[in-house]
Amino acid sequence: MDSYIISHESHQTAEHSHDEEGNKMFGFIVFLLSESVIFLSFFAGYIVYKTTTPNWLPSGVSGLEIKEPTINTVILVASSFVIYLAERALQRHDLMKFRLFLLATMVMGTYFLVGQAIEWNSLSFGFTSGVFGGTFYLLTGFHGLHVFTGILLQLIIFVRSFIPGNYDSSHFGVNATSLFWHFVDVIWIILFVLIYIWQ
Numbered sequence: 001m002d003s004y005i006i007s008h009e010s011h012q013t014a015e016h017s018h019d020e021e022g023n024k025m026f027g028f029i030v031f032l033l034s035e036s037v038i039f040l041s042f043f044a045g046y047i048v049y050k051t052t053t054p055n056w057l058p059s060g061v062s063g064l065e066i067k068e069p070t071i072n073t074v075i076l077v078a079s080s081f082v083i084y085l086a087e088r089a090l091q092r093h094d095l096m097k098f099r100l101f102l103l104a105t106m107v108m109g110t111y112f113l114v115g116q117a118i119e120w121n122s123l124s125f126g127f128t129s130g131v132f133g134g135t136f137y138l139l140t141g142f143h144g145l146h147v148f149t150g151i152l153l154q155l156i157i158f159v160r161s162f163i164p165g166n167y168d169s170s171h172f173g174v175n176a177t178s179l180f181w182h183f184v185d186v187i188w189i190i191l192f193v194l195i196y197i198w199q
Helices: 002-052 067-091 095-122 130-160 172-197
Strands: none
Touching: 002 130, 002 172, 067 095, 067 172, 095 130, 130 172
């Protein structure tokens, strides 16, 4: 009888933990959807301004260099696959590979941010250089802030992997961070098409 009670309580505890993690993930997805609305409003504004502004590009600017941004894009998109490998490694309880892939993802994200900073530094126009200048820096800067946030989240879950048994029962933090990173990558693909391809 006692063993039945203990087993039943353990089962209820496991179900409660599963439901709680599911609720957390649902809340996080709602948060990402709200972020999507913000980005979509920026995209819509960019398209409207581009199609209605006579002198879209700043004076003396004929277009944007695409080679380096393309390299940065490939690296950022590839990092989504790398963080997926980190998730898979954690599911197999292989902490060494989890940390390795997570570090690789952080390095790739940092490379993207440094590449963006170098690009900003080389541009001949600023935030106040007409509508294009304002929207360019707003969109790329807001996205860059999300990339930086993603790297910080990855750093947190990396550090927490050194706490014994921390990821034995729940991977919510890792799964949420990975989902956020995929979101950031998808947003950048759209931005890259709007800003660099559609010139």
